[in-house]
Amino acid sequence: MSSSPEKLNVHERVRRQHASELAQDYVEAIYIALEEGRNLRVADLQEIFGVSHVTVIRTLRRIEEQGLLANAKSGELALSPEGRKLAKLSADRHDLLVRFFRALGVSEAQADADAEGAEHHLSEETLGAIRRFLEKS
Amino acid sequence: MSSSPEKLNVHERVRRQHASELAQDYVEAIYIALEEGRNLRVADLQEIFGVSHVTVIRTLRRIEEQGLLANAKSGELALSPEGRKLAKLSADRHDLLVRFFRALGVSEAQADADAEGAEHHLSEETLGAIRRFLEKS
DNA sequence: AACCCTTTGTAGCACAGGCTACATGTCGAA
DNA sequence: TTCGACATGTAGCCTGTGCTACAAAGGGTT
Ligand SMILES: [Mn+2]
Ligand SMILES: [Mn+2]
Ligand SMILES: [Mn+2]
Ligand SMILES: [Mn+2]
Numbered sequence: 001m002s003s004s005p006e007k008l009n010v011h012e013r014v015r016r017q018h019a020s021e022l023a024q025d026y027v028e029a030i031y032i033a034l035e036e037g038r039n040l041r042v043a044d045l046q047e048i049f050g051v052s053h054v055t056v057i058r059t060l061r062r063i064e065e066q067g068l069l070a071n072a073k074s075g076e077l078a079l080s081p082e083g084r085k086l087a088k089l090s091a092d093r094h095d096l097l098v099r100f101f102r103a104l105g106v107s108e109a110q111a112d113a114d115a116e117g118a119e120h121h122l123s124e125e126t127l128g129a130i131r132r133f134l135e136k137s
Numbered sequence: 138m139s140s141s142p143e144k145l146n147v148h149e150r151v152r153r154q155h156a157s158e159l160a161q162d163y164v165e166a167i168y169i170a171l172e173e174g175r176n177l178r179v180a181d182l183q184e185i186f187g188v189s190h191v192t193v194i195r196t197l198r199r200i201e202e203q204g205l206l207a208n209a210k211s212g213e214l215a216l217s218p219e220g221r222k223l224a225k226l227s228a229d230r231h232d233l234l235v236r237f238f239r240a241l242g243v244s245e246a247q248a249d250a251d252a253e254g255a256e257h258h259l260s261e262e263t264l265g266a267i268r269r270f271l272e273k274s
Numbered sequence: 275a276a277c278c279c280t281t282t283g284t285a286g287c288a289c290a291g292g293c294t295a296c297a298t299g300t301c302g303a304a
Numbered sequence: 305t306t307c308g309a310c311a312t313g314t315a316g317c318c319t320g321t322g323c324t325a326c327a328a329a330g331g332g333t334t
Contacts, residue, residue, distance in 0.1 A: 117258025
């Protein structure tokens with residue numbers, strides 16, 4: 001029996017969500033920059049995430065090992081197909097949450113800040129409920 | 138000027154939330170057990186969080202160093218006043234989120250699971266908006 | 275008393291993700 | 305072409321949070 005995905009404890013699920021969080025936020029940041037025609041460097045990510053450039057470099061290496069980056073011209077960052085897919089999903093979720101909080105009356109800046117953390121913790125079921133709420137509101 | 142709390146970058150704020158997350162979840166678990174008359178042991182926390190007993194012991198030591206535990210009879214766990222205060226706040230936030238997700242049509246189990254992660258990332262502004270939503274719904 | 279089982283604690287390891295200090299690379303101005 | 309500034313990379317440290325393997329403590333049963 002049970003081809004089920006291991007039936008995780010609630011807290012184990014949260015830990016797993018945290019383990020994939022940085023990768024999602026990085027590819028999302030890269031994706032958005034590329035969409036806007038900017039092509040960003042280590043220094044930009046350092047600014048965005050508020051960490052040292054060393055931390056950025058090492059994190060990039062990890063997500064590269066996960067197959068999320070494509071090798072572009074030296075000094076440039078590019079996403080692999082999987083990276084782009086993950087980035088789109090992440091960006092969509094982020095936007096959905098911001099719109100949701102805005103609809104509840106939260107200010108733009110705070111909606112964005114809260115979405116940044118919460119976006120990694122919501123199930124498809126809850127995201128679906130949020131979409132329905134936004135449609136009929 | 139500026140007695141302000143440092144004006145954190147969005148991602149720095151998320152990192153800070155994560156740093157206090159375990160402590161909140163632990164005191165919440167202890168609090169709830171004590172409320173219900175059970176007094177729980179290391180083995181129970183091991184079960185609740187899905188980690189080894191070693192990890193539980195070390196985490197308990199850290200949150201004790203943060204002044205959240207009171208020393209009770211050997212082998213028993215008790216909360217300091219600050220620990221109890223934090224636990225109440227955490228439990229209330231958790232309940233609020235569960236009720237919120239339920240109101241949106243999410244199942245009990247999923248609402249609880251999603252709340253476990255998201256509860257650490259919402260500002261007072263957003264929590265206020267959620268309370269207002271629940272009142273007038 | 276001796277033994278076993280459960281619980282708790284210790285020793286020591288791994289990895290993620292922070293950091294500073296220093297080294298190297300690149301590139302435009304002088 | 306040399307120099308200086310800024311960007312990138314490396315070495316090596318720390319803490320939090322996970323683990324396994326082993327040690328000690330406590331109670332029952334015989
Ligand atoms: Mn995020
Ligand atoms: Mn989180
Ligand atoms: Mn939680
Ligand atoms: Mn909780």
